[in-house]
Amino acid sequence: MGAWITPTTAERFRRHLPELVAVLAVVLLLDRTGLVVDQPAWLVPLLLVLGAGVISAAFSRWGAEATDEDLRLRAMVQVAVLTIITYATGWGFALAMVQLFAVADNVKYSGSRAVRPVLAWAVGGLALGQLAVAADLLPSAIDPTASHTIAVFSGLVLVLVGTRIRRMTVAKEEVEAELSGSEARFRSLVQQSSDVIMVIGGAQVTYVSPSVERVMGYREDEVVDRPYLDLVHPDDRQAVVDFVISLMPTPGATGLVEFRLLHADGHWMTVESNCHNLLHDPQVGGFVTTCRDISDRKALESELEHRAFHDALTGLANRALFRDRVEHTLARSTRDIDLTYGVLYVDLDSFKAINDTLGHAVGDGVLNHVADLLRECIRDVDTAARLGGDEFAILLDGMKDQSGAARVASRILEGLKRPVTIRGHEVQVDASIGIAIAEPGQDAETFLRNADIAMYMAKSAGKGTYEIFEPSMHLQVVERLTMEADLQHAVDRGEFVLHYQPIVELTDGTIRGVEALVRWNHPERGMVSPAEFIPLAEETGLIIPMGRWILREACRQVTDWQTRFDTEPPLSVSVNVSMRQFSHGDIVRDVREALEESGLAPGSLTLELTESALVQDTEATIALLHQLKALGVRLAVDDFGTGYSSLAYLQRFPLDVLKIDRSFVEGMVSGAQSPALVRAIVEIGHSLHLETVAEGIEHDEELTQFRALHCSLGQGYLFARPGGQADIEHLIADRARGRADLTVELAVDLPVDESAASPGR
Numbered sequence: 001m002g003a004w005i006t007p008t009t010a011e012r013f014r015r016h017l018p019e020l021v022a023v024l025a026v027v028l029l030l031d032r033t034g035l036v037v038d039q040p041a042w043l044v045p046l047l048l049v050l051g052a053g054v055i056s057a058a059f060s061r062w063g064a065e066a067t068d069e070d071l072r073l074r075a076m077v078q079v080a081v082l083t084i085i086t087y088a089t090g091w092g093f094a095l096a097m098v099q100l101f102a103v104a105d106n107v108k109y110s111g112s113r114a115v116r117p118v119l120a121w122a123v124g125g126l127a128l129g130q131l132a133v134a135a136d137l138l139p140s141a142i143d144p145t146a147s148h149t150i151a152v153f154s155g156l157v158l159v160l161v162g163t164r165i166r167r168m169t170v171a172k173e174e175v176e177a178e179l180s181g182s183e184a185r186f187r188s189l190v191q192q193s194s195d196v197i198m199v200i201g202g203a204q205v206t207y208v209s210p211s212v213e214r215v216m217g218y219r220e221d222e223v224v225d226r227p228y229l230d231l232v233h234p235d236d237r238q239a240v241v242d243f244v245i246s247l248m249p250t251p252g253a254t255g256l257v258e259f260r261l262l263h264a265d266g267h268w269m270t271v272e273s274n275c276h277n278l279l280h281d282p283q284v285g286g287f288v289t290t291c292r293d294i295s296d297r298k299a300l301e302s303e304l305e306h307r308a309f310h311d312a313l314t315g316l317a318n319r320a321l322f323r324d325r326v327e328h329t330l331a332r333s334t335r336d337i338d339l340t341y342g343v344l345y346v347d348l349d350s351f352k353a354i355n356d357t358l359g360h361a362v363g364d365g366v367l368n369h370v371a372d373l374l375r376e377c378i379r380d381v382d383t384a385a386r387l388g389g390d391e392f393a394i395l396l397d398g399m400k401d402q403s404g405a406a407r408v409a410s411r412i413l414e415g416l417k418r419p420v421t422i423r424g425h426e427v428q429v430d431a432s433i434g435i436a437i438a439e440p441g442q443d444a445e446t447f448l449r450n451a452d453i454a455m456y457m458a459k460s461a462g463k464g465t466y467e468i469f470e471p472s473m474h475l476q477v478v479e480r481l482t483m484e485a486d487l488q489h490a491v492d493r494g495e496f497v498l499h500y501q502p503i504v505e506l507t508d509g510t511i512r513g514v515e516a517l518v519r520w521n522h523p524e525r526g527m528v529s530p531a532e533f534i535p536l537a538e539e540t541g542l543i544i545p546m547g548r549w550i551l552r553e554a555c556r557q558v559t560d561w562q563t564r565f566d567t568e569p570p571l572s573v574s575v576n577v578s579m580r581q582f583s584h585g586d587i588v589r590d591v592r593e594a595l596e597e598s599g600l601a602p603g604s605l606t607l608e609l610t611e612s613a614l615v616q617d618t619e620a621t622i623a624l625l626h627q628l629k630a631l632g633v634r635l636a637v638d639d640f641g642t643g644y645s646s647l648a649y650l651q652r653f654p655l656d657v658l659k660i661d662r663s664f665v666e667g668m669v670s671g672a673q674s675p676a677l678v679r680a681i682v683e684i685g686h687s688l689h690l691e692t693v694a695e696g697i698e699h700d701e702e703l704t705q706f707r708a709l710h711c712s713l714g715q716g717y718l719f720a721r722p723g724g725q726a727d728i729e730h731l732i733a734d735r736a737r738g739r740a741d742l743t744v745e746l747a748v749d750l751p752v753d754e755s756a757a758s759p760g761r
Contacts, residue, residue, distance in 0.1 A: 090141035129151075316392070321383075361670070364670070435451065562604070575605065665698075665716070
């Protein structure tokens with residue numbers, strides 16, 4: 001009995017008691033009107049009460065989790081009770097529709113699978129009832145023959161309606177199953193997501209996704225009902241409030257905002273939040289924010305930004321930052337006419353000898369020693385920079401008179417007189433210092449040039465001294481003009497030649513292509529390094545006709561090599577495009593004409609652009625890059641990590657190749673660069689489907705490191721120095737015959753290119 005009569009049984013009976021009372025009232029009324037067959041007055045009420053109890057007990061015994069067998073038993077009991085009660089009134093054949101209540105009850109408990117058992121028992125009960133009527137075992141309110149007809153129609157309607165109920169229930173269950181699956185998938189996605197989803201209503205968090213514990217360290221109950229701004233960094237709160245206010249007038253408005261959120265452990269994490277205004281949605285009634293932790297990305301961007309403006313070795317400002325501060329200082333000097341501003345240009349006199357005799361490690365130590373000395377000799381408002389190699393500069397901000405610059409120069413020279421021990425070697429470095437004092441209306445170029453000229457004068461006067469620029473120091477200017485004139489003649493007379501450096505597969509040393517590097521075959525000076533004439537060509541605009549010639553000659557030469565050497569894939573060529581060409585020339589026309597004249601397939605040409613060229617007038621740059629891509633050529637960003645290094649432009653620009661600057665390659669082995677930073681750069685390339693090229697690989701250890709990072713390609717002295725046409729042809733031919741080992745022999749096979757010390761182009 002315990003399995004039948006339970007608290008659930010009593011509860012179900014009480015819940016249906018009002019219905020039972022209503023049915024009793026109707027039956028008694030019908031009995032008074034004579035519409036119920038003659039029988040004892042207590043019989044039907046007794047059957048109703050007992051039946052309700054039995055049905056409640058059956059549902060308690062075989063509940064919602066009933067097996068198919070239990071379901072059939074429960075349906076049998078309920079149908080039997082209803083059949084007995086309806087036939088006791090003499091109207092069982094007409095009251096068969098009462099069985100639909102059994103269908104509804106069982107569907108509610110067990111779903112669509114309950115319909116068929118109930119209908120089967122109901123039709124069976126109707127048939128048994130009519131047989132009993134026919135055998136005069138049960139009374140009938142009307143003629144038995146008519147009751148049989150009504151019973152048939154009632155059974156038919158019962159089956160039709162029950163079948164319709166089943167179809168509707170099945171459809172409902174399918175929808176619910178699909179919704180349940182979608183909810184389960186959504187719940188799983190939300191729980192496993194690296195993003196935190198919050199609903200902000202009335203300035204408080206009304207919902208937070210379970211991922212908050214993994215991402216921010218909080219339990220859900222620690223965040224819900226908490227004022228949202230309590231989690232926001234105090235310095236960012238006003239910006240967040242202003243951002244939300246801007247979205248409020250527009251239902252459905254969305255936007256992105258960056259700010260800092262408080263982690264449970266107390267540190268501030270930078271997040272990118274996508275905010276969606278759903279105040280108008282009654283089911284939400286607030287702002288839905290999806291917060292993504294971008295702390296690592298911001299740290300990488302910060303590191304790359306720092307690299308863009310600071311020297312990786314010494315930590316001093318680099319040339320770009322120094323130039324920017326000089327320009328700002330000169331602009332301010334027009335207002336602060338009572339103060340004096342100066343630049344010291346510092347060039348180490350004996351650094352090359354130290355580097356060559358004691359090695360690069362000692363040389364780097366010397367550079368760091370000099371950097372530390374410069375920091376000691378200046379004020380906080382001044383700026384010390386490493387411009388490159390062994391060249392340093394100092395910007396003196398707001399001196400009383402120019403004697404202050406001379407005192408700083410004297411302190412530096414005095415400090416350099418003290419020998420320093422680096423890696424067991426005692427070294428002493430001399431320096432030549434040029435000083436320039438800003439003049440009213442002077443531009444940065446002239447200011448820095450004057451300091452440079454003064455430095456050369458100091459170097460000419462002997463080591464360990466300084467000179468202050470005077471207008472009479474014009475010899476360098478004359479020489480510069482001479483160089484400019486020679487450069488113009490070189491363009492007109494075709495004195496330039498191209499050298500090429502192989503770009504190889506890091507996995508097996510296969511030559512994938514070459515980079516074209518321009519050299520100047522001066523009639524008197526011989527082969528001139530690009531470091532001497534490229535900056536001047538940039539400044540004068542001669543880089544545009546020079547670059548046009550480089551494009552045509554490189555395309556012509558590689559087309560010839562493709563015809564003569566059957567390599568797979570076909571040999572490609574990379575050509576540097578300067579900022580001046582990109583911004584002031586007609587680079588699209590030049591590329592198109594070079595391809596048409598040479599017959600080179602566009603996919604075999606890669607244009608290399610510096611980061612600084614890409615970030616000039618971004619929208620115009622994007623349009624120009626798409627025009628170049630329409631020609632079919634490939635686009636590369638050169639020396640990545642030394643310029644602006646914004647991750648945003650890598651996504652916006654249609655690039656194909658990411659060339660990793662040689663400073664990263666050197667730093668991986670020397671320890672100057674974090675392997676994690678280099679790995680991040682390579683992975684950025686992979687994630688954006690960019691081919692990665694490591695520049696300046698000179699040692700086996702560097703090759704091993706970048707192979708491990710799955711960097712695709714590389715170039716450098718370990719594989720081959722830049723060489724002329726004949727050298728490269730010999731190299732390709734040997735490779736085609738399987739004789740050249742690009743990781744061992746090539747750097748020896750090609751002659752030393754003395755002009756390649758700064759191969760720039």
